[in-house]
Amino acid sequence: MKIVLLGYMGSGKTTIGRIVANHLGINFLDLDEYIEEQEKMTVANIFRERGELYFRKKEREYLADIFLRKDSFVLSLGGGTPCFGDNMQLVNQQTKNSFYLNIHIDELTNRLKQEKEHRPMIAHLANEEVQQFIGKHLFERSYFYNMAHQKIKGNQRTPSALAEEIIGMLV
Ligand SMILES: Nc1ncnc2c1ncn2[C@@H]1O[C@H](COP(=O)(O)OP(=O)(O)OP(=O)(O)O)[C@@H](O)[C@H]1O
Ligand SMILES: O=C(O)C1=C[C@@H](O)[C@@H](O)[C@H](O)C1
Numbered sequence: 554m555k556i557v558l559l560g561y562m563g564s565g566k567t568t569i570g571r572i573v574a575n576h577l578g579i580n581f582l583d584l585d586e587y588i589e590e591q592e593k594m595t596v597a598n599i600f601r602e603r604g605e606l607y608f609r610k611k612e613r614e615y616l617a618d619i620f621l622r623k624d625s626f627v628l629s630l631g632g633g634t635p636c637f638g639d640n641m642q643l644v645n646q647q648t649k650n651s652f653y654l655n656i657h658i659d660e661l662t663n664r665l666k667q668e669k670e671h672r673p674m675i676a677h678l679a680n681e682e683v684q685q686f687i688g689k690h691l692f693e694r695s696y697f698y699n700m701a702h703q704k705i706k707g708n709q710r711t712p713s714a715l716a717e718e719i720i721g722m723l724v
């Protein structure tokens with residue numbers, strides 16, 4: 554079984570992915586962490602030193618590599634992964650269990666204001682610019698996120714409640 558979680562930065566992909574994998578007793582993989590291990594550099598440093606295009610090419614390569622694995626796993630994508638090239642076609646070819654964690658802009662803003670530094674897409678923004686940026690960015694990205702097989706409404710809900718809902722929807 555391969556389960557894929559996707560959604561905007563701060564939507565809880567890593568947090569909830571870990572819980573789902575733990576409950577099912579299968580491996581957990583986080584694409585950002587996988588890239589950092591393989592490249593021996595943080596995502597922030599890859600953006601800074603090699604640029605976003607390099608990151609997106611590597612992101613695609615490692616995504617394809619992960620799907621060659623034979624074990625069962627939960628994979629949390631990076632926030633931008635679904636929005637580049639044919640990444641969503643690849644994901645949906647490889648699994649029937651892709652989930653979009655849909656979180657309201659206000660909740661994302663509250664979470665991300667406190668955690669901007671290691672997220673290169675928003676690190677340069679002043680706190681009062683974060684909400685407007687997320688609103689526009691999420692609008693552009695929703696088209697891709699909505700290609701997931703299932704949408705999970707995550708506002709004001711605990712990570713374990715969301716993990717339980719995902720487990721109940723697996724096909
Ligand atoms: N359901 C939730 N309720 C409240 N806080 C949450 C919830 N899910 C995640 N969080 C918190 O929101 C922050 C972002 O979560 P997390 O890092 O899992 O998101 P992410 O989608 O993996 O983000 P990124 O795309 O940047 O990797 C963390 O501080 C986490 O503890
Ligand atoms: O939303 C994005 O484009 C990104 C999200 C993170 O998960 C990382 O993959 C990186 O910071 C880019």
Ligand SMILES: [Mg+2]
Pocket residue numbers: 566567568583585629
């Ligand atoms: Mg994450």
